[in-house]
């Protein structure tokens with residue numbers, strides 16, 4: 001059997017028609033398949049490889065840690081320097097109210113744990129998400145996700161959950177003294193990159209303060225420079241009570257985290273203890289890779305590059321069939337207003353060695369979210385390929 005046949009026969013699939021690219025190497029902004037074909041990566045592993053593939057500093061941090069230890073004990077018992085140093089660095093870049101990090105394995109686990117923390121902290125049960133949101137694939141995250149296709153085969157989901165319309169001032173009244181948490185992507189990703197008004201974000205914060213509901217920002221996709229700020233909440237200046245991270249957090253290795261005040265995360269330690277536990281959370285390899293990636297992001301000024309290259313994409317992607325290029329930094333949606341055309345452009349670009357991708361809840365647009373180290377020449381190459389497919 002060929003590798004492709006074994007892939008189809010023995011690996012569980014998520015869709016009837018996987019792309020099934022056979023990638024043998026990745027470097028910087030490029031992927032290479034078994035036939036030696038090179039792909040310019042406009043997906044970055046779905047907002048994971050923000051510093052590019054296999055950055056030497058990240059690789060060397062992983063190798064050094066391999067020579068020390070891998071897993072030694074479930075999260076939270078031992079002093080593990082990789083976790084401690086990474087938490088120290090992360091909190092140094094955040095407001096002082098976000099000073100306590102809980103490392104987990106994935107974005108969805110971080111959402112689950114933050115819902116549990118919010119219920120504990122408020123003594124309430126109601127959880128609110130936003131329309132067209134995506135927060136992950138486990139039951140709690142799905143309960144806040146508003147994507148009927150993802151939900152309907154899994155009903156019933158968590159009780160006492162509801163949704164407000166993203167960016168709707170009127171819907172803020174649905175947040176009440178019963179609400180434990182309101183979970184919001186500060187820029188919606190899989191809805192096709194939707195940016196809220198700053199005034200709505202300020203009013204959301206105010207309503208949560210008035211009612212005592214905790215404001216949870218899901219920055220799993222928007223974090224680590226993706227939107228042209230280190231964290232997307234910096235666009236509005238609204239600080240959440242709990243910040244949820246994932247994807248690029250681990251520098252290419254699996255990782256999630258939720259960050260809140262020390263006072264709040266301490267609630268997980270008693271009444272009863274072990275309020276959230278996780279065997280592999282904060283794996284030493286993920287921590288050193290994540291710390292290495294964060295240092296690279298800052299040293300190489302990739303956040304600033306995301307702003308410049310995002311603007312260049314917007315400047316170059318002008319065509320009668322492009323209705324809009326939405327987004328901030330390098331979290332972009334190219335709106336074509338036509339799902340068939342999106343399919344043709346994405347597949348045509350792939351054929352020509354440029355990898356773009358779809359959105360879960362916006363079939364009429366495609367995604368541009370490359371590594372943040374993408375160069376001017378590479379942006380020009382990508383835009384050239386997209387415009388040729390549209391011609």
Ligand SMILES: Cc1ncc(COP(=O)(O)O)c(C=O)c1O
Nearest residue numbers: 106107108134135136220221246
């Ligand atoms: C905004 C957002 N939250 C949560 C998740 C879930 O993260 P994970 O796939 O690591 O569970 C995703 C994944 O795409 C996401 O985009």
